[in-house]
Amino acid sequence: REAKAASASAFDFTEIEAGVDETHHVAEGYDADVLLRWGDKVFADSPEFDPANQTAAAQARQFGYNNDYIGFVPLEGSAEHGLLLVNHEYTNAELMFPGFAMVVKEKIEKEGQEPVEVEKVKTGEYTRDLVDIEMAAHGGTIIEIRKTNGKWQPVLDGAMNRRITVDTEMTLSGPVAGHDRVKTKADPSGTRVFGTLNNCAGGFTPWGTYLMAEENFHGYFTGELTREGEPEHPEAANYGRVGVPAGWYNWGAFHDRFDVAKEPNEPNRFGWIVEVDPMDPNSVPKKRTALGRFKHEGCETIVNPDGRVVTYSGDDERFDYVYKFVSTGTFNADDRAANMDLLDEGTLYVAKFNEDGSLDWMPLTHGEGPLTAENGFAGQADILIETRRAADLLGATKMDRPEDVQPNAKTGKVYVMLTNNTRRKADDLNAANPRAGNAFGHIIEISETGGDFASTRSTWEILLRCGDPSVAEVGATFSAATTANGWFGMPDNCAIDADGRLWVSTDGNSQKATGRTDGLWAVDTEGEARGTSRLFFRVPVGAEMCGPLFTPDGATLFLAVQHPGDEGLATYENPATRWPDFDPALPVRPAVVVITRADGARIG
Numbered sequence: 001r002e003a004k005a006a007s008a009s010a011f012d013f014t015e016i017e018a019g020v021d022e023t024h025h026v027a028e029g030y031d032a033d034v035l036l037r038w039g040d041k042v043f044a045d046s047p048e049f050d051p052a053n054q055t056a057a058a059q060a061r062q063f064g065y066n067n068d069y070i071g072f073v074p075l076e077g078s079a080e081h082g083l084l085l086v087n088h089e090y091t092n093a094e095l096m097f098p099g100f101a102m103v104v105k106e107k108i109e110k111e112g113q114e115p116v117e118v119e120k121v122k123t124g125e126y127t128r129d130l131v132d133i134e135m136a137a138h139g140g141t142i143i144e145i146r147k148t149n150g151k152w153q154p155v156l157d158g159a160m161n162r163r164i165t166v167d168t169e170m171t172l173s174g175p176v177a178g179h180d181r182v183k184t185k186a187d188p189s190g191t192r193v194f195g196t197l198n199n200c201a202g203g204f205t206p207w208g209t210y211l212m213a214e215e216n217f218h219g220y221f222t223g224e225l226t227r228e229g230e231p232e233h234p235e236a237a238n239y240g241r242v243g244v245p246a247g248w249y250n251w252g253a254f255h256d257r258f259d260v261a262k263e264p265n266e267p268n269r270f271g272w273i274v275e276v277d278p279m280d281p282n283s284v285p286k287k288r289t290a291l292g293r294f295k296h297e298g299c300e301t302i303v304n305p306d307g308r309v310v311t312y313s314g315d316d317e318r319f320d321y322v323y324k325f326v327s328t329g330t331f332n333a334d335d336r337a338a339n340m341d342l343l344d345e346g347t348l349y350v351a352k353f354n355e356d357g358s359l360d361w362m363p364l365t366h367g368e369g370p371l372t373a374e375n376g377f378a379g380q381a382d383i384l385i386e387t388r389r390a391a392d393l394l395g396a397t398k399m400d401r402p403e404d405v406q407p408n409a410k411t412g413k414v415y416v417m418l419t420n421n422t423r424r425k426a427d428d429l430n431a432a433n434p435r436a437g438n439a440f441g442h443i444i445e446i447s448e449t450g451g452d453f454a455s456t457r458s459t460w461e462i463l464l465r466c467g468d469p470s471v472a473e474v475g476a477t478f479s480a481a482t483t484a485n486g487w488f489g490m491p492d493n494c495a496i497d498a499d500g501r502l503w504v505s506t507d508g509n510s511q512k513a514t515g516r517t518d519g520l521w522a523v524d525t526e527g528e529a530r531g532t533s534r535l536f537f538r539v540p541v542g543a544e545m546c547g548p549l550f551t552p553d554g555a556t557l558f559l560a561v562q563h564p565g566d567e568g569l570a571t572y573e574n575p576a577t578r579w580p581d582f583d584p585a586l587p588v589r590p591a592v593v594v595i596t597r598a599d600g601a602r603i604g
C-alpha cells in the first residue's frame, strides 16, 4: 500500500530529514538563496544596515522585521521579473537592539512550595528612538526583483519600491468610513488613519492589489479606558472582546494615539484588511471595512464563476471564527480601474460547521436575525466594528485558531488551517474541532457547492489531524505513506501552486514540541495519496515558516523565515542562531528565501 500511495503522489522530490539546527535545509536538487534580510536596502540610496546605530529614518528605507506574507506581481507578464510584496508582522526588541535585553534570575514562589530561581529575558527601558525604530520596522515592503543569470536579485532603483510603516497615510473606506466610532482628535473626519499593524498573512487580488491583514492589533495599545469612579466607557465591551489594551508594546508612552485613555477610538481604526496598489508608490492604502474588523490572519481572494469576488479570512484566536466576503460587483478583467473599489460593497459571512458535514455561511447583515438596534447595532458599521460580537450572536462555530484560509481555483475546494487550541475542553468538542487539548491543530477542507464560492450552504471534512502519527493518543491522521519526517504540527500558512497542489507551512514546531523545527510540507489532497505529507524545507532554530508563494510558472518559491533565533533565553548578544549571515558582528535576521532549481523546472 505504501508504494502505491507514494507513486500516486502529485509531488516528486526527496524529502529532507526533520530536525533542529542553526540553518535552513531544502530538498536535494534545489537552491535556497537568501533574497532580502531585515535591514537590507529597499532603495538605491538607503543607508547600509548598521545595527548598533540603527535609526527610525534608516529603518524606514530598509527591509522591515519579521517578514510574513509574500506576494508577487509579475511585471510585463514575466515570471522572472516582478514586484515582491512582503508583510512585516511584528518586532522582537530583545533580538534587534544591542544591550537592550538581559538574562536575569528571578525567584518564583508557588504556594506551599520552596521558591525556585528561574532565568528570564528582561528588556531595558524603552526610549522614543527605539519605539520609532519598531514602528518603522512594521508594515510592508514592495520591491522590484529580477532573475538574472539564474539568480533572483532586488532591483534597488525600481520605480515602485516602497516601504509602508506605522506612519503611512491610509484611508478608511467602505461602510465604517466617517463613523463616529472611528473619529479621533487627530482625525475628526473618521477617514484618515496612519499606518497598519501586525500584518500577518495577506492576499493578492485578481486586479493586482496587495491585501495586508491586520492581526494582533490589540497588543499595541496601552492605558486605562475607564478610570476608577467613572462610568464604563462605551467601547469597553468591544475592546474587551478583542483584548484591547494588551500592552505588548510601549508605543503609547510616546505616541498618544496608542494610549486608549488619550485616544479611545484609535483601536477601532485597526483590525481591518488594507488594500494597497503596488503599481503606484504614491497610492494611499485603503482599509476595507466591509470585510469586518477582527484579528485577520490573511485574506485570500478568488473570482467566482459568476464574476463576483470572494475573499476568505480566519480570525486567529482560540474559539474564534472563519469568514468570507462576497462582493456585490463583478470583476472586470479588461478594466483594472473598474475593480479598485470592489471590496467596499458586499456581504460578509461567518461559518457554521454543522455536525453532519454541512456548512452554513451566515450573513452578517444589519437587520437580519439578532443583528438589530435592540442588540446594540444601530447599522452595518456597528456590525463591522464589532464583527466578533455579531458572529457570537449568530452562533458561528468556535474554532481552534483559524489561520490561513486558501481557495483552490483548480478544484473548487477551500483549505482552512487551524493551528492549535490547547484550551479546547473534552466537554466542548464539535465535529469541526474534535480534539480536546488540541496541541497540534488540523486542516479542514471545504467543498463550496457546485464550485460556487459564493454558496451559502456547502460541505466540509477534516483533511488532516496533525501531530505525530506514531503516538496513538495524539490521534493524527496522516496517511500510512507519510514518513517520520513527513508529519507536522501547527499548520499556519499555506499555498496552492500553479498545479493546484497544497503546501503547508507551520508555526510552533520545536525540539520540545515536536522534535523538529517549523518548515514547509507538501500535502497530497487528491486520490490514493490524499493525506500524505512530505518535508520540503525547514527553518533554522527558533523561526517559524511563513509566506509560501509560488510564481505563476511554478519555477520559483518564496519563503519567509520569521523570528529566527527566537528560542529559549535569546537576546541580541545570544540568539539561538546567527542565521543567515553567521557573522558574530551581525544579529540574527529574519529573511526571505528564494527556492529555484538549476534547470529552471517546476518546484516539487
Ligand code: FEO
Binding pocket: 089, 200, 201, 215, 297, 316, 403
Ligand atoms: Fe500572526 Fe496567526 O499568526
Ligand code: CA
Binding pocket: 068, 089, 200, 507, 544, 546, 562
Ligand atoms: Ca507569523
Ligand code: CA
Binding pocket: 200, 201, 297, 403, 492, 493, 507
Ligand atoms: Ca501566521
Ligand code: CA
Binding pocket: 403, 419, 492, 507
Ligand atoms: Ca501562527
